[in-house]
């Protein structure tokens with residue numbers, strides 16, 4: 001019997017298996033950031049041990065950094081202390097840090113791929129659930145808690161049990177105006193926010209194969225929102241083309257050797273999955289969430305479920321969620337006013353996302369009563385946006401291009417959406433209070449968000465663009 | 474923090490809500506500490522207080538009801554989804570709980586809980602509803618969680634259900650061992666593995 005992509009990588013990383021228990025699982029690359037690492041370093045210090053393989057650890061500051069005036073000291077004391085603790089810990093343990101002011105600084109899941117650190121066949125972890133993003137390159141990448149960060153720092157290993165395997169295939173051609181964020185929001189609306197718990201998910205099918213790396217990352221990024229241990233896509237020419245020539249990518253003979261190995265990384269034709277889901281690309285329309293978990297999504301032309309469409313058992317959470325969002329059961333979502341537009345986060349802050357937004361808003365201006373924040377995923381994305389003149393398009397549209405960080409994705413810094421306000425956001429979570437206490441979040445694609453920025457309300461992008469203006473991605 | 478877990482007998486606090494995510498358990502703005510202690514104070518912060526004001530507890534939130542006490546938290550389906558932040562497990566443990574019961578846990582949360590000697594007990598949807606009913610009817614209902622024999626029971630009625638936990642984790646909890654203690658003890662094997670392994 002053939003093997004799945006997951007199994008091929010898993011098998012290579014098992015150091016040993018405990019009888020009737022988990023496996024000792026080896027980690028190739030470990031990303032760390034300021035929020036989930038301090039207690040792990042404190043643990044090492046308490047034990048009097050050093051980081052085991054510092055050259056396999058890469059650090060950045062992203063979660064609570066300010067996105068304006070990054071050259072100034074961080075005003076918020078606790079944030080500053082965390083960023084300083086990271087600096088000190090990295091220096092003490094010999095870890096490379098791309099901190100504030102470094103040309104490589106940015107959201108951890110944006111910088112790994114863009115620097116060529118993220119490669120097929122690896123195992124990658126980080127104390128952040130969206131580590132699943134890296135799986136777009138055909139590796140096993142997942143988020144871990146701080147105790148596990150400590151384990152990996154101390155031994156480069158974790159105790160892991162093998163998850164079940166699921167394949168989600170999306171075949172066919174995407175409709176115009178439908179981008180990768182819509183695909184993943186659609187999957188979530190079909191299988192719910194816990195539909196893949198306990199599974200490693202491989203995304204496959206012709207619609208996935210047609211996507212760029214940036215777009216694939218958006219999908220794997222949100223696999224954690226289905227509860228999946230990790231999300232992955234088999235590497236192909238698009239993957240290899242993206243990696244080649246990047247800062248830490250292999251080169252020369254090393255490249256040829258790696259490439260030959262990477263080409264073996266796919267699920268064999270006779271590999272067996274514990275669960276298979278098939279989706280037709282044609283069924284997907286531009287999506288938006290109306291509730292307080294990412295599984296509560298609908299097509300923009302649809303309506304919030306009516307009470308009689310909701311399972312009896314789910315009614316209490318459904319009603320609580322709508323009360324929080326200030327929405328009525330059965331209401332249309334189209335035409336709903338928004339106050340803020342946030343384009344950013346590790347889901348949609350890459351150069352391709354910014355290009356997509358710029359392509360649509362060029363020559364247009366934002367609605368008067370809407371505030372638009374654009375937060376690039378990294379210093380490199382920011383630099384490229386400026387080189388391409390995208391910053392000027394944004395400025396002319398009345399948008400603010402801020403500096404890289406997680407920003408309003410989780411509102412740990414000062415970028416918070418005020419209580420009661422509606423924000424259409426390209427991030428990945430619409431939980432209560434995620435973007436600030438009592439903030440209300442609609443998750444959508446960069447295109448749908450850009451449209452809302454111009455009109456001030458939720459709209460259907462398909463009605464707006466003329467044939468060539470938008471590229472599917 | 475009590476590191477060993479064996480048999481726990483206690484009243485319980487019900488939280489009958491599905492999809493409780495880690496942002497609710499501990500909102501992101503409280504993640505700025507650099508130590509593991511003190512998160513219990515902000516457990517379920519935004520559900521507990523009106524407008525973030527500690528002098529205005531929300532009366533209908535179960536953790537605020539004086540009738541509900543104990544070291545067992547009984548929660549509805551898909552508990553702990555969302556972020557990988559271990560602060561959620563710290564906050565629950567620091568808030569005085571040793572056990573969380575649900576019919577379904579998010580993966581990362583479950584691992585984080587186990588790493589902090591907070592025992593996640595997965596029960597059937599049926600048994601979960603029985604627990605909620607028993608606690609709501611009489612908040613003084615005692616629940617027993619027996620790790621050595623792997624069952625959970627409602628003491629007064631004797632109704633019980635067994636639960637799964639892998640042997641390795643069970644041994645860790647019963648003896649108060651960490652994964653990290655174990656991994657450090659096999660460092661040589663790890664180094665040997667590395668010699669054969671190319672990244």
Ligand code: SF4
Pocket residue numbers: 062063107108109128130345346347405406409410427428
């Ligand atoms: S952008 Fe949001 S989801 Fe991504 S790493 Fe930062 S906080 Fe996590």
